[in-house]
Amino acid sequence: MAQLSLKKIEKVYPNGFKAVHGVDLEVRDGEFMVFVGPSGCAKSTLLRMIAGLETISGGELRIGEQRVNELAPKQRGIAMVFQNYALYPHMKVYDNLAFGLKLAGTPKAELDQRVRHAAQLLEMEHLLDRYPKQLSGGQAQRVAVGRAIVKKPEVFLFDEPLSNLDAKLRAAMRVRLTELHRTLRESGQPATTIYVTHDQVEAMTMGERICVLKEGVIQQVDTPTALYDRPANAFVASFIGSPEMNIHDATLQSQGAGLAIAIGGQVLPLPEVKAAKLVQRNGGQGAAIKFGLRPEHVSSLPRPGSVEVPSTLRFMEHMGSEVFVHFDIGTVPMTARVPADQLGGLGEKTRGTAHAFWLQLNQAHLFDAASGANLLL
Numbered sequence: 473m474a475q476l477s478l479k480k481i482e483k484v485y486p487n488g489f490k491a492v493h494g495v496d497l498e499v500r501d502g503e504f505m506v507f508v509g510p511s512g513c514a515k516s517t518l519l520r521m522i523a524g525l526e527t528i529s530g531g532e533l534r535i536g537e538q539r540v541n542e543l544a545p546k547q548r549g550i551a552m553v554f555q556n557y558a559l560y561p562h563m564k565v566y567d568n569l570a571f572g573l574k575l576a577g578t579p580k581a582e583l584d585q586r587v588r589h590a591a592q593l594l595e596m597e598h599l600l601d602r603y604p605k606q607l608s609g610g611q612a613q614r615v616a617v618g619r620a621i622v623k624k625p626e627v628f629l630f631d632e633p634l635s636n637l638d639a640k641l642r643a644a645m646r647v648r649l650t651e652l653h654r655t656l657r658e659s660g661q662p663a664t665t666i667y668v669t670h671d672q673v674e675a676m677t678m679g680e681r682i683c684v685l686k687e688g689v690i691q692q693v694d695t696p697t698a699l700y701d702r703p704a705n706a707f708v709a710s711f712i713g714s715p716e717m718n719i720h721d722a723t724l725q726s727q728g729a730g731l732a733i734a735i736g737g738q739v740l741p742l743p744e745v746k747a748a749k750l751v752q753r754n755g756g757q758g759a760a761i762k763f764g765l766r767p768e769h770v771s772s773l774p775r776p777g778s779v780e781v782p783s784t785l786r787f788m789e790h791m792g793s794e795v796f797v798h799f800d801i802g803t804v805p806m807t808a809r810v811p812a813d814q815l816g817g818l819g820e821k822t823r824g825t826a827h828a829f830w831l832q833l834n835q836a837h838l839f840d841a842a843s844g845a846n847l848l849l
Contacts (some may be wrong), residue, residue: 473624474536474664475501476522480647482530483517491517494531502657504650504665508672509711514688515738516631520664521553523629535627551620552629555636557612557621559604565591566600567681569618585699588700590618593652594799610641610775617649621656628653630667633673641673648677655805672712676700684708706844715767717794718806721841722763724750733838735763736802738781743834749848750838761847763838767796767809770829772818777834785825795819799829 476499483492483579491514499505507515509523520526522533532538540548559568568589573583577791591597594614604612613633620628630649634642649667656663669675675682676696684691684699684707692704703709709717722735730740731747742750750759781801789796795815808829810818821827838847 475499476627476664476666478522478531479533481521481528481533483514483521483526488581492521492529492687495688495690497683497690497693499664499666502613504653504663504667504678504680506682507668507685508665508670508675508679508682509551509691511526511670511696512687513685515685516672518685519629519631519666519668522627523550525552526650530605535615543724545806550629551623551625551627552631553613553616553633555632557604557616557633559612559615559845563603564600565596565602565604565607565615568604569600569622572619572623572792585623586622586624587618590594590621593617593621593655593688599745609637610645613637613645615647617652623651624661626664628665630664630665632667633667634668635671640831646677647675665715673714676712681715684711684714702846702848702849703837704846706764706839709839710844713766715807715809717766717837718770719762719764719765719837719839720804722761724759724761733761736781736800736804738801738832740781740831742781742836743777746833746836746838746848760841762841762844764839765806765831765833765835767807769832769835770806770808771832772797772808772810772814772816772827772829774830775832778830778832780828780830783827783829785821785823785827787823788819799827 478495478497481492481495484490495518507518508517517526521528524543569587569590570583574585582770591600594617596614599611628703632726634645638647640840653663653665667678675805679696681695682695682699686707692699698710699708703712706719710719719815720735722733725734727741730741730744731742731750782800783801786800794811795810795812799806799811818827839845841848
């Protein structure tokens with residue numbers, strides 16, 4: 473079993489700075505877990521604590537049934553792939569893959585079998601006689617992954633391994649690493665994986681579950697779909713999704729028998745179900761909240777549950793099959809994600825032109841103004 477259990481994990485540096493604040497997390501056996509968050513959120517620090525490269529100031533870390541707080545990295549049954557790959561420049565690829573096995577005294581026949589099996593999995597048999605300086609970035613990254621595979625670890629740790637690659641290669645390697653994880657798991661080799669990235673696209677496409685971190689505190693742990701559809705707070709809502717969710721300060725007010733929100737000089741009626749939850753949790757009329765709506769729920773055509781609002785165009789970003797339209801409702805900036813074939817006359821309009829958009833309020837998120845907590849969960 474290669475599940476990880478983190479109980480009240482803390483990291484405090486000698487100068488008193490507390491980087492990790494009582495993290496509780498369970499990573500399941502064979503799971504692909506992604507740590508994601510902005511720079512400085514302590515995701516790499518947490519990974520290095522799991523690896524044994526950073527000391528644990530408080531709490532308990534278990535891999536399987538074993539407490540590993542005081543164990544050296546080589547005793548933890550982990551393999552780590554770094555951002556810079558850390559290949560030995562004077563060794564050929566074969567020897568880079570075999571080096572750790574040689575140090576461990578692995579019999580020559582088994583060593584050769586493991587190296588060639590890893591090379592086959594990563595489609596790099598033709599690279600075994602090359603030196604690192606003869607490799608492209610993507611090839612070097614595969615060698616670094618292969619060096620982890622040959623060790624047959626209980627846990628794989630990846631620290632932003634794709635950040636040095638160009639966009640096209642990053643996309644290809646996302647697919648390759650995800651398929652590799654599934655192949656190893658299906659073949660019976662332990663493949664519990666923790667992958668650190670600041671790129672939410674990587675997180676959403678690779679992770680079976682995602683752990684969102686902010687300033688050393690876990691904000692939410694869930695599947696990509698759940699994080700996107702049911703963010704626990706405004707931070708998760710704004711961090712997950714591209715373009716990011718439109719989130720702005722707003723005020724609740726009564727409208728007939730129901731509730732509405734005032735934003736950008738407009739009063740938008742809330743669907744009955746959302747209004748009922750707000751009254752129950754937030755006190756209703758007059759309360760300050762944060763209103764959130766994803767760009768795909770702002771349309772240039774009427775939709776069920778939508779409300780028309782006047783706006784002023786700012787600019788458009790043409791992305792091929794879709795267009796990101798930036799506009800203002802009063803002084804409040806908004807972004808709409810519009811399919812290119814639904815632009816209609818909008819595509820001919822210029823900056824400063826008036827235009828109406830439809831906000832799908834049945835898809836709106838409402839957050840507490842102070843804590844950022846999602847009031848509709």
